[in-house]
Amino acid sequence: MSIILAIESSCDEMSIAILKGKRELLCNIVASQIDTHRLFGGVVPEIASRMHVECVSTVLKTALQEAKITMEDVDAIAITKGPGLVGSLHVGMQAAKTLALAYHKPLIGVHHIAGHIYANELVEDIEYPCLCLVVSGGHSELVYMKEAFSFEVIGQTLDDAIGEAYDKVGRVLNLPYPGGPVIDRMAKEGTHRYKLPLPLNDDSYNFSFSGLKSAVINLTHNAAQRGEEIIPEDLACSFQNVALDVLINKTIKAASEYNVKEIIVAGGVSANRGLREKLTERSPIKVLFPPMAYCTDNAAMIASAGRIMFEKGVLSELDLSVKPSFDLEGESIHESN
Amino acid sequence: MILKTEQDLIDFGEQIGKALFPGALITLKGDLGAGKTTLTKGIGKGLGVTKIINSPTFTIMKEYQGEMMLHHFDAYRLEGEDSELGFEEIFEGEGVCVVEWPQYIEHILPEERLDLVIYKCMDQGREILCTPFGEKYVTLAKELEL
Numbered sequence: 363m364s365i366i367l368a369i370e371s372s373c374d375e376m377s378i379a380i381l382k383g384k385r386e387l388l389c390n391i392v393a394s395q396i397d398t399h400r401l402f403g404g405v406v407p408e409i410a411s412r413m414h415v416e417c418v419s420t421v422l423k424t425a426l427q428e429a430k431i432t433m434e435d436v437d438a439i440a441i442t443k444g445p446g447l448v449g450s451l452h453v454g455m456q457a458a459k460t461l462a463l464a465y466h467k468p469l470i471g472v473h474h475i476a477g478h479i480y481a482n483e484l485v486e487d488i489e490y491p492c493l494c495l496v497v498s499g500g501h502s503e504l505v506y507m508k509e510a511f512s513f514e515v516i517g518q519t520l521d522d523a524i525g526e527a528y529d530k531v532g533r534v535l536n537l538p539y540p541g542g543p544v545i546d547r548m549a550k551e552g553t554h555r556y557k558l559p560l561p562l563n564d565d566s567y568n569f570s571f572s573g574l575k576s577a578v579i580n581l582t583h584n585a586a587q588r589g590e591e592i593i594p595e596d597l598a599c600s601f602q603n604v605a606l607d608v609l610i611n612k613t614i615k616a617a618s619e620y621n622v623k624e625i626i627v628a629g630g631v632s633a634n635r636g637l638r639e640k641l642t643e644r645s646p647i648k649v650l651f652p653p654m655a656y657c658t659d660n661a662a663m664i665a666s667a668g669r670i671m672f673e674k675g676v677l678s679e680l681d682l683s684v685k686p687s688f689d690l691e692g693e694s695i696h697e698s699n
Numbered sequence: 700m701i702l703k704t705e706q707d708l709i710d711f712g713e714q715i716g717k718a719l720f721p722g723a724l725i726t727l728k729g730d731l732g733a734g735k736t737t738l739t740k741g742i743g744k745g746l747g748v749t750k751i752i753n754s755p756t757f758t759i760m761k762e763y764q765g766e767m768m769l770h771h772f773d774a775y776r777l778e779g780e781d782s783e784l785g786f787e788e789i790f791e792g793e794g795v796c797v798v799e800w801p802q803y804i805e806h807i808l809p810e811e812r813l814d815l816v817i818y819k820c821m822d823q824g825r826e827i828l829c830t831p832f833g834e835k836y837v838t839l840a841k842e843l844e845l
Contacts, residue, residue: 445758447759448785500758520751522736522753522754523757525757530756575731576732579730579732686758687760
């Protein structure tokens, strides 16, 4: 059984996980930096990378202790190569290369989104073909997967990602960062009182959340000019209903057209309770959500994707470099090659 | 300059994209929802970028291959940050740079550039204000009849 040590440092978090076999997680250490970022209302790349440098060796030591193994027991090092913030990615990449070189271990460069997708396999086997809804601060994509590690992006956002729309609406409503989870909680207490446009409600599988964001801004501005009070819970509820409706409608339509066995959800917004409830309720086929603990960035998911790449013999050279933007489709593994 | 529809904004961006030279820098100011990313889509189209250009807010920067490389920045989340960001190298490179929310990284922006401000009008149209800095950009603005 393989033992994979994975490092993930693409954004807020510096995380190291050790995975034995398919889903025996020996540890998943996440050094969250979210408190610092809250002060700035967002991620600050330089702060993120500086803090990663400070904590990488501590996180590694803690990970090995908790897993009760030594570096010699590890079969391969998996590392997030992108997409993400360049400075943050570099810190993890340097640590991974150093370990690979010093301990003569193979290096596996993992696409961040492939990691999010394979967080699902930490719970149960994914059944192919499947449709994956990737929803996070930087992504809103529908990915068709004919088989393991085959990615075809059939729809994506034309402007803002869903998580970004949540955070920006949060900022308009003066909510603390990150706004997404707060809006999700508030929406539960509100009623759908405000009329907002259903964004890009067309036949494509693409999304658009910029217009919805603008509609929320216009609504609050107009109310302020008229001296009317906005009920934040109701606005959160109206926004969330409209945003989720379009996500869910398109996902279910694509699942039916592509005739998939199941729908899997990936990315930070998969922690959204409204999305979990509604999609599960409305989907005619099985929906898999990653466990709450693996929704946000973490190294366990990178280990999970890395494990498959290791089994398929897809390894990286030591001159592997990070990339701020990266095509997911290019990561597909073709068995015939 | 007044632009009535979203398509006008994209067409205007396309004109800019076609007129740009290697290493060109354009900054875009405007409120949330003013159309900065939409205008950038047009610039990308003019540069021959075929991929979908979407918001770089979360990742701070996205890159696209066209006839020239397009670096699309969004400094929205960098408010209050004054340490080194490592963007200078890219600004000095051969690619084209478009920077949204430039006010947050004013201290590292090269002086020579084209500043655009997008105002949202009451009727949902857009007014664009343009200020060129440096000879090359004055020529560019003339060429674009700004």
